Structures are given as C-alpha cells and as structure tokens.
Amino acid sequence: NRVIEALKGLDFVVVVDQFMTDTAELAHIFLPTTTFFEEEDIVVSWGHNWIGPVNKAIEPLGESKSDLQIVQELSKRLGLEKEMEGSPGEWLKRIFKPMEKLGLSVERVMESPVRCPIAPMVAFEDRRFLTPSGKFEFIKHFYEEKRNAFPYYLLSPLGRTWHLSLILEDEHPEIPQVFIHPQLAKEKGILNKAMVLLKSASGELVAEAVLSDTIREDTISITHGTWIKKGGGVNQLTEDLASTAGNMASYYSSTVSIQAVQPA
Incomplete structure (x- = not known):
C-alpha cells in the first residue's frame, strides 16, 4: 500500500x-x-x-x-x-x-x-532473436524463492468474461474470488464458496474461495479488476518490487498465505 x-x-x-x-x-x-x-x-x-x-x-x-x-x-x-x-x-x-x-x-x-505496412507478417521470420547468441534461449535455471510465512504463489490474471476495462461498474463482483486447488483447500479446511483471508508481506484481502483443479497446488489466483472501495484490490497483496526485465512492477512475484475465516 x-x-x-x-x-x-x-x-x-x-x-x-x-x-x-x-x-x-x-x-x-x-x-x-x-x-x-x-x-x-x-x-x-x-x-x-x-x-x-x-x-x-x-x-x-x-x-x-x-x-x-x-x-x-x-x-x-x-x-x-x-x-x-x-x-x-x-x-x-x-x-x-x-x-x-x-x-x-x-x-x-x-x-x-x-x-501497419512495416510490421512483419511473421515475427522473427529470419529466426534471429534479440539474445546474445541470436538464438531463442530457454530458461536454464529456475530460482526458488524463500517463501517462508507466505508459501503460495499469487497470480492476478484477466477475467474470463471481460477484457481489461470492458465491464460496467455494477458488474464487478461484490467480493473477489480466489481460485485454489482442491488439495490445498482440503489441507487448509476450506470449503467451496467459503470466505478466506489472504495475507502477504504487503497487506491482506478477504475473498471467496473457488475450488478448481486447473490450478497448481502451490498457486493461488485472483482475477484483477475489483476495486478496493468495493472490498477488492488484489494489488494490496502484491509486493513493491521491480522486475529484472524492463524494471517494471513485478505483479507475479508475490507470495501469500491463506486461511479460512468466518464471513463478516
């Protein structure tokens, strides 16, 4: 914040x-x-x-x-x-x-x-990439962050039913939904549609749990778009970090904890 x-x-x-x-x-x-x-x-x-x-x-x-x-x-x-x-x-x-x-x-x-007449029809058609070798370079090393008190990765993707801002204000969910894997829900005693509390090093947020086997067990996903004044604001959880590529906001480098709570 x-x-x-x-x-x-x-x-x-x-x-x-x-x-x-x-x-x-x-x-x-x-x-x-x-x-x-x-x-x-x-x-x-x-x-x-x-x-x-x-x-x-x-x-x-x-x-x-x-x-x-x-x-x-x-x-x-x-x-x-x-x-x-x-x-x-x-x-x-x-x-x-x-x-x-x-x-x-x-x-x-x-x-x-x-x-645009100068835009290529096929990207990298000559197979030359903007890397030191000129070739496409796969990630060679994945660095495991120290997650400690906040063990789950946080994602905040676009919604499935709207693109960016193409949604009326009164169509925003009253309570943000958080998607978690059923196994994680079982471990935490979280039922489908139950209220949960998410915490990170930056803040906290109350959301409604939605169980989904399409997400990894160590990952939590919240669709962005719900405003803070309406009880949402996933960026209350994101850390104020700069990305190594482009020196931009690192929206996908935050980790959180999750627990079941009673509805307010």
Whole structure:
C-alpha cells in the first residue's frame, strides 16, 4: 500500500479519468474525460499490428472533456494557448504526419482499419532473436524463492468474461474470488464458496474461495479488476518490487498465505 500512502502524502493530486476509481478517490481534483464513444481518434494496439479509427457516437456526457480539451484549457492558464491551438482533426493530422511516408493518411484510417505496412507478417521470420547468441534461449535455471510465512504463489490474471476495462461498474463482483486447488483447500479446511483471508508481506484481502483443479497446488489466483472501495484490490497483496526485465512492477512475484475465516 505504499502507492496509496505516497498519494495521500502529496500536496496536490489531479486525476483525469472516466470513473471514480480508487486512484481518483485520492485526488484533490478529478477531471472527467471522454470515452471512445464521445470522441474521434486513431488507436493502435500492443497486441496486434492494426491501426484503427475511433468514431464518435455521442456528444460528451456531463462535464467530461477530451484529453486534448483538458490540455488546451490548462495551456490557456499557463500562457501556452498558441502552442496548443487546433481542432482534434488538425492534431490527428499533425501527429499522424510521419505515417504519410508509408502511404497512410488520417482520412484512410478513419474509413477502416489498416495494417501497419512495416510490421512483419511473421515475427522473427529470419529466426534471429534479440539474445546474445541470436538464438531463442530457454530458461536454464529456475530460482526458488524463500517463501517462508507466505508459501503460495499469487497470480492476478484477466477475467474470463471481460477484457481489461470492458465491464460496467455494477458488474464487478461484490467480493473477489480466489481460485485454489482442491488439495490445498482440503489441507487448509476450506470449503467451496467459503470466505478466506489472504495475507502477504504487503497487506491482506478477504475473498471467496473457488475450488478448481486447473490450478497448481502451490498457486493461488485472483482475477484483477475489483476495486478496493468495493472490498477488492488484489494489488494490496502484491509486493513493491521491480522486475529484472524492463524494471517494471513485478505483479507475479508475490507470495501469500491463506486461511479460512468466518464471513463478516
């Protein structure tokens, strides 16, 4: 919970978002921004090589503004209005201009998605990999962490019925579910649908146990997405570690303990 404490310790926090998330609740000022249904834009993906249009369907609801509008309003107050002048369409053309040398234009993409022309059809088609040897390198050594008081690996994958944020707020589970192997449940005296307490070096979380033989006996899985203010927040359990590859958050390097509890 060090991020929460850090945000609480700041003098001034501004959050731009579409919903009053756990992070937004910690802000001094909340600026509502538009969804894809309320703006025109061009999007790319980190999961495929297509460039696609965002077609505006409705006018912005309430007081929400696009990210561009928010930045432009801020620039006026900072004396930088001239630098940020321009309509959404004009800014799209400015940002997209480097793609013109590849034969692409904003107008073309807004008609229908196009595949990035410089993206390879087959990844590593020449069988050369970004490794010292140039070959694909399998993991040679698995390092066994000292788990001690927290003996079970924690996973926090995507949900099966939604992708990332594609779920309405009132569709989030009221209580997060934790998937555990039946053998582990037997050892711990945990029944299916019983309430359990998970603890890690960082925090704790109450969840509903779901028995599943599709998971390893030494592993516990909680679908991410349920907010802290609704009793969820799996990241209350994740440790504040940096990954060795990329120096990013190590969401899958945390370990936990589990025990049965009586429902509150």
